[in-house]
């Protein structure tokens with residue numbers, strides 16, 4: 065694999081500077097250099113990772129913290145003041161190198177909500193061409209497809225760089241779990257999770273390149289294939305951008321610090337500085353550069369360029385319940401066998417190296433089950449009404465005293481209430497990992513967190529306030545999710561695997577008891593590594609930071625393309641969305657060139 069080029073960049077000028085070589089940064093850099101007319105410098109804090117952990121699909125079951133930053137969150141008041149690690153990638157390829165490889169698009173309603181919030185062209189119809197442009201679906205083998213009755217819809221994929229597939233290998237008990245979900249009230253079997261249809265039971269796709277049975281990352285699919293043939297594409301590794309440079313209100317370049325020797329250097333952009341540093345780092349970078357809430361900047365001794373309270377507000381993630389069951393009668397092999405049986409372990413690794421098949425060629429997520437709120441509770445309408453009846457500023461962080469942010473939240477709240485009442489919108493995910501341990505993410509939170517610079521060390525790790533369960537409506541839905549998981553495992557179809565509840569534990573039965581267990585024993589965590597929405601694409605009058613053209617309000621030549629621009633988190637893990645967002649971003653940026 066290729067290394068980076070251009071170690072000596074001090075004072076050089078490029079057409080575009082892209083801050084962050086993760087998913088969105090590498091997609092945008094690839095597209096902007098395609099016609100050979102523009103020069104692009106990508107600046108990435110991390111390095112290339114060629115270790116097996118970054119390549120072999122099986123390792124996606126484990127967190128590789130060696131190529132991540134893990135800021136500790138601020139104490140979460142409603143989770144017993146516990147603090148949590150915030151997983152953020154720091155490697156060429158960003159999240160695509162360390163993530164769980166689940167490739168899931170949100171439902172049509174998720175993206176139509178973005179359009180409704182003042183972003184023409186960002187609804188499902190506007191994004192579908194980019195979902196297609198970014199992906200090539202490689203079908204499973206005909207044998208696996210027949211054995212498992214797998215379905216897909218080729219029309220929602222095309223011939224894009226990112227290879228995705230449904231792996232051939234699944235543990236035998238998955239069939240029992242899928243059968244259980246099929247017989248669950250209201251759960252319909254969907255043809256393809258990528259078609260935006262919303263709630264249902266699906267085969268989950270994974271970012272695995274079935275041509276060579278390795279992880280499909282932004283680096284492998286968008287950077288490596290073009291690196292050696294595009295002299296106009298430059299990637300610098302091991303450099304942390306710590307300030308955006310301006311001439312008046314026009315971004316002219318960035319300053320960066322080398323991780324090797326702490327030397328600082330500056331580089332300049334003729335056309336645009338494009339922020340792709342992710343939803344945790346982009347608001348921090350704007351704030352250290354003087355763009356953010358005035359009080360936060362003043363407290364950190366940063367000169368205010370623009371008082372912009374929306375930078376770092378609106379923070380969303382998928383709070384996740386850790387329910388787990390001991391399965392007394394699992395088949396052989398099962399997801400635990402690799403770790404518990406040496407012979408099996410040796411055999412499957414041999415199989416992978418010889419043929420690229422078997423459990424090492426797959427991740428853990430082969431099935432997804434998604435619920436609308438009405439499939440979870442008989443009282444979806446009242447929950448929506450409860451949300452709408454709240455005094456708007458009642459359950460929000462203090463920065464929402466800024467009227468545009470509050471108005472924006474009110475607009476989001478109306479949409480959330482509509483989504484809670486609609487059968488076409490996903491609100492929660494169900495458990496489908498074959499060994500009884502299942503993380504079930506809550507997909508449509510009403511609580512809002514914040515990301516701000518640390519006043520005592522603004523260039524260090526930012527302060528991440530999750531504010532989980534700040535809005536009590538979130539608690540109502542999370543409770544319903546636990547109950548749904550319990551009714552699932554109690555189904556007669558599942559008796560054959562002998563499920564015994566471990567967490568939260570059968571001793572917790574009433575609502576108060578369940579909530580107590582979730583919030584004090586670590587069974588509810590504030591996120592699933594899906595930080596987003598911290599520089600939202602919405603009108604400025606609604607607390608937005610960028611418009612539908614992705615330019616930061618009030619500045620010239622400064623755009624954002626990463627997960628911070630999502631106005632509301634979609635009901636799915638984020639990478640599929642981010643590949644499509646970045647493809648669309650590249651088109652928008654090129655159109656104004």
Ligand SMILES: Cc1cc2nc3c(=O)[nH]c(=O)nc-3n(C[C@H](O)[C@H](O)[C@H](O)COP(=O)(O)OP(=O)(O)OC[C@H]3O[C@@H](n4cnc5c(N)ncnc54)[C@H](O)[C@@H]3O)c2cc1C
Pocket residue numbers: 083084085086087088089107108109110127151152153154155156157158159160162163164165166167168303304305306340341342343345346349592593594595625626627628636637638639640642
């Ligand atoms: C552990 C983990 C598991 C996940 N699992 C899944 C999953 O299974 N499915 C799914 O769909 N999504 C998953 N995600 C989420 C998904 O990977 C992210 O949403 C996606 O990568 C976001 O893309 P991005 O371009 O916004 O940011 P990233 O891909 O994170 O890229 C940001 C890049 O910017 C760099 N950077 C940051 N600050 C600076 C700076 N100041 N200077 C220079 N460089 C900088 C970072 O090092 C990073 O490489 C997971 C994420 C993580 C961390």
